[in-house]
Amino acid sequence: MALSSSKRKAFLLEAGSGIGHSRGMGGVLQRMFGKAGRGVFAALDLVLPERCPVCGTPVQGGAGSALCSQCFSDLHFSYPPVCDRCGASLLGGACSCPSAGAIARRRFALVYGGVATDLILKLKHGDRPDIANRLAVWMARAGGDVIAEADLLVPVPIHWTRLLSRQYNQAAELTRRLAALTGKPWDARALKRLRATPPQGHLGGAARRANVARAFAARSGLDVAGLAVVVIDDVVTTGATAEACAKVLRASGAASVDLLTAAAVLSDCPRT
Numbered sequence: 001m002a003l004s005s006s007k008r009k010a011f012l013l014e015a016g017s018g019i020g021h022s023r024g025m026g027g028v029l030q031r032m033f034g035k036a037g038r039g040v041f042a043a044l045d046l047v048l049p050e051r052c053p054v055c056g057t058p059v060q061g062g063a064g065s066a067l068c069s070q071c072f073s074d075l076h077f078s079y080p081p082v083c084d085r086c087g088a089s090l091l092g093g094a095c096s097c098p099s100a101g102a103i104a105r106r107r108f109a110l111v112y113g114g115v116a117t118d119l120i121l122k123l124k125h126g127d128r129p130d131i132a133n134r135l136a137v138w139m140a141r142a143g144g145d146v147i148a149e150a151d152l153l154v155p156v157p158i159h160w161t162r163l164l165s166r167q168y169n170q171a172a173e174l175t176r177r178l179a180a181l182t183g184k185p186w187d188a189r190a191l192k193r194l195r196a197t198p199p200q201g202h203l204g205g206a207a208r209r210a211n212v213a214r215a216f217a218a219r220s221g222l223d224v225a226g227l228a229v230v231v232i233d234d235v236v237t238t239g240a241t242a243e244a245c246a247k248v249l250r251a252s253g254a255a256s257v258d259l260l261t262a263a264a265v266l267s268d269c270p271r272t
């Protein structure tokens, strides 16, 4: 079933709607001076327009990490209906994914590549946690069905040494905003990363699984018995990291574990 052009447009418009306002000059100064400065400094956002987080083009009327129209048009969203196992849109044909292991269902907002990659890398390494505002809106849309059935949202943790250098966990930033948008509880400390695994960018599926094996553990005393948990991450490549997290959560009693990410690499997807 294909979306009609008007439905597709409505999807895009809704997906493009913004929340929050944390990056403009008013937001920056508000963080420096506290709430009292909000009214005074918000006016500065009118004078100094927000810039597209990807290309720097001024964006009029943006509400937190708004993209310019050119960058926005480069994004590829995963439109429903989607494959339960990989989350890819089925509009382009059937999917022949193998069984998903410990993860019941996958959902993602954007196909990784181009502007989507820029957004993820800036969120992850560019000190731009505000980009999570925009991504979370799209994720809430793409993962609406799994979130509706969720009891708990859990971000993929990063090792404390990475947290020290990066100052924030991008997956937790996404989860916090998703929780605010959907009213679902979240727990950033449900899982812990036992060791800082080396970057996986150049590794294949088997090597990635070996890389993350036993890298995660449940927090002592974690009680997720019988809960439907959704693991949240910025990007899924082979799914090895999320699978490792899901195994720990299932071993801790979770009734089901789904995965929701901002983006997904589809190059390995065995679609027919």
Ligand SMILES: [Zn+2]
Pocket (backbone or CB within 6 Å): 052, 053, 054, 055, 056, 057, 067, 068, 069, 070, 071, 072
């Ligand atoms: Zn742009």
Ligand SMILES: [Zn+2]
Pocket (backbone or CB within 6 Å): 083, 084, 085, 086, 087, 088, 095, 096, 097
């Ligand atoms: Zn699939």
